[in-house]
Amino acid sequence: MAEKKVRVLVGKIGLDGHDRGAKVVAQALRDAGMEVIYTGLRQTPEQIVEAALQEDVQVIGLSILSGAHMQLIPxxxxxLRDQDSSDIVVIVGGIIPKEDLAYLKENGVAEVFTPGSTTSDIIAFINKKIEQDQ
Amino acid sequence: MSDHDKIDEIKKAKEAWQQQVEKVIEKRPERKDFKLDSGEPVERVYDPLDMEKLDYIEDLNWPGEYPFTRGIQPTMYRGRLWTMRQYAGFGSAEETNQRFRYLLDQGQTGLSVAFDLPTQIGYDSDHPLARGEVGKVGVAIDTLADMEILMDNIPLDQVTTSMTINAPAAVLLAMYMAVAEKQGMPMDKIGGTIQNDILKEYVARGTYIFPPRESMRIIVDIFSFAVENIPTWNTISISGYHIREAGSTAVQEVAFTLSNAIAYVEAALEAGLEVDQFAPRLSFFFNAHSNFFEEIAKFRAARRIWAKLMKERFGAKNERSMMLRFHTQTAGSTLTAQQPDVNIMRVAYQALSAVLGGTQSLHTNSRDEALALPSEHSVLLALRTQQVIGYEIGAADTVDPLGGSYFIENLTDHIEGEVMRYIERIDEIGGAVEAIEKGFIQKEIQASAYEYQKEIEAQERVVVGVNKFQTSGEQPMDLLKMDPATSQRQVERIKEVRLSRDQGKVSDALQGLRKAAQSDENVMPHILEAVKAYATLGEICGVLREVFGEYQQQITI
Known part of the structure; x- marks a missing residue:
């Protein structure tokens, strides 16, 4: 039986229009054999969660460069916790200061990828995480 | 000896030299295949054979002479240096006003306002979608009251102000005019720029509100309003900067920017304006990226192409309509979070390329911008970088110092040719608006961005400190900390303004605006009236949202 593809929602949360990173990551994940749903710009936290549940994804990748991460990611x-869906892996990419990074990871973000991260790091992280969870 | 004989002699000598080169390469192969950011191979050396077709008067000419390849003014920086204009804005109007006054005290010569995202998208600070974003990437401006504070104690007849504002550009321009009026300035004494370039928002920057065709109408309204009312204002800054930041190549940056420019010119002509009425007030904004010579050639090529387009395609008669005047910013996307001090050097080379390319104004990025908004100290270093280029190293002492370089002239020609090929393709699609609606431009940029990233990961493209020469244990930096109370204060201020204004006046002005938007009457006078009555940005954009609808993004991935 063919292995089931990993399903990932790549989302731009908040108002910022910097989607170069999100699109590059989405494309790289797809080339790595994952099913990728890209939300486009200006998503609210509610819209992200709704889309993730509807699309039945295992991973949510949130891209944010506006500095609003502490208000929008928690x-x-x-x-996700309220919907009994904390098993969905949440990863974040963007300009996230160190102290915020620690807070987000304590509160349920699996990993934060800051500038200079490679798409292969992200792919490797997702694959490892999914394997662990199974 | 005739020119023809000379060329033959050079050809022969070159053949002999090439045989020597083969021997050297056998012993010591070259490090790699060399290529431009746009993908074209870079030759080992350039020589007079590459310049055979160059016609000095037709292709280059003197600075200040058509087609302006060597610069738009006869004396360039010998007369006056470029405007040193650092993009700044964060938190409240008070905090940003302080940063502006600091920069002016340090010798900066123009202002450049960064607005926060709710302002750029036409939401008031207390709108639910503004959650977490107020005052973050720029200053929050909700009403004229904020603009009054922002420009407090800044004499608007002595500085020019550039505002990075697009979808709601009409509203912010109206606020600026209202403040100038309160300062007692006549409208022909104030100068500045609104970015007002909506087309690149759909493909690269993301702060659109209305659909493309409705947005074009507002832009043309601004053009014609400005001709009558604010003649020295730059009504648009057609921007390649963000297209490049989104991942395009140098060639695509120029091609898509000029295609957008063509669309604006055509829209204005269709609305009945004469080309020489508005074209002298069109300005441009480019990126200074890392490939030093390619960037210099890019600026020169852009100038030549624009001059030809305006003269040949649009029949401009006024030379000012043919002059491509541009602002430059160093490439934010090349800044690294790793070893951030190295960014100072990157920025310096990029800035030098802009100066050698003949920019009219320049923003140099700060070393810490891959980590946070820049601290005051980092901004000072960035400004000092420009001052070193302008005052110490002689780079500004002669006009177009690289003109005539075999390499630079070859590159300039090459970029011109490639750009024209793209412009023709976009013309075939039906113009920039059509190409954006079909997702063509978005896909082209995306493909280049993905290619660039793959090159970094394959180490074909070296980024010092990231994929080569890494160090462990980074030194912490003093980063700018935002005041978390700003957002709350801003929400309180807008509430106060709403309570203290004459509500009847606001309603009348908004009603007038609605009627104008529904007909083909110019919306600008009504926006000005609404602003003066202290209508909020969100209220004004709200009326336009109701009439024009909102753009739904195309997902092109």
């Missing part, structure tokens, strides 16, 4: 984690 609600995503909270809603």
């Amino acid at each position: 609600p995503v984690l909270e809603m």
Whole structure:
């Protein structure tokens, strides 16, 4: 039986329009054999969670470069918990200061990829995480 | 000896030299295949054979002479240096006003306002979608009251102000005009630029509100309003900067920018304006990226192409319509979070390429911008970098110092040719608006961005400190900390303004705006009236949202 493809939602949360990173990552994940759903710009935390549940993804990748991560990412984690879906792996990419990074990881973000990270790091992380969870 | 004989002699000598080169390469192969950022191979050396077709008067000419390849003014920086204009804005109007006054005290010569995302997308600071974003990537401006504070104690007849604002550009321009009026400035004494370039928002920057065709109408309204009312204002800054940041090549940056420019010119002509009425107020904005010579050639090529387009395609008669005037910013996407001090050197070379390319104004990025908004100290270093280029190293002492270089002239020609090929393709699609609606431009940029990233990961493209020469144990830097209370204060201020204004006046002005938007009456006078009545940005954009609808993004991946 063919192995089931990993399903990933790549989302741009908040108002910032910097989607180069999100699109490059989405394309790299797809080339690595994953099913990728890209949300486009200006998603609210509610829209992200709704899309993730509807699309039945195992991973949510959130891209944010506007500095609003501390206001927008914790609600995503909270809603996932409320919906009994904390098994969805949440990863974040963007300009995230060190102290915020620690907070986000303590509160349920699996990993944060800051500038200079490679797509192969991200792919490797997802594969490892999914394997562990199975 | 005739020119023809000379060329023959050079050809012969070159053959002999090449045989020597083969021997050297056998012993010591070259390090790699060399190529431009746009993908074209870079030759071992360039020589007079590459310049055989160059016609000095037709292709280059003197600075200040058509086609302006060597610069738009006869004396360039010998008369006046470029405007040193650092993009700044964060938190509240008070904090940004302080940063502006600091920069002016340090010898900066123009202002450049960064607005926060809710402002750029036409939401008030207390709108639900503004959650977490107020004052983050720029200053929050909700009403004229904020703009009054932002420009407090800054004499608007002595500085020019550039505002990076697109979808709601009309509103912010109106606020600036209202403040100038309160300072007692006549409208022909204030100068500046609104970015007002919506087309690149759809493909690269993301702060659109209305659909493309409705947005083009507002832009043309601004053009014609400015002709009558604010004649020295740059009504648009057609921007390749963000297209490049989104991952395009140098060639694509120029091609897509000029295609957008063509669309604006055509829209204005269709609305009945004469080309020489508005074209002298069109300005441009480019990126200074890392491939030093390619960037210099890019600026020169852009100038030549624009001059030809305006003269030949649009029949401009006024030379000012043919002059491509541009602002440059160093490439934010090349800044690294690793070993951030190295960014100072990157920025310096990029800035030098802009100066050698003949920019009219320049922003140099700060070393810490891959980590946070820049600290005051980092911004000072960035400004000092420009001052070193302008005052110490002689780079500004003669006009177009690289003109005539075999390599630079060859590159300039090459970029011109490639750009024209793209422009023709976009013309075939039906113009920039059509090409954007079909997702063509988005896909082209995306493909280049992905290619670039793959090159970094395959180490074909070296990024010092990231995929080569890494160090462990980074030194912490003093980063700018945002005041978390800003957002709350801003929300309180907008509430106060709403309570203290004459509500009847606001409603009347908004009603007038709605009627104008629904007909073909110019919206600008109504926006000005609404702004003066202290209508909020969100209210004004709200009326336009109702009439024009909102753009739904195309997902092209």
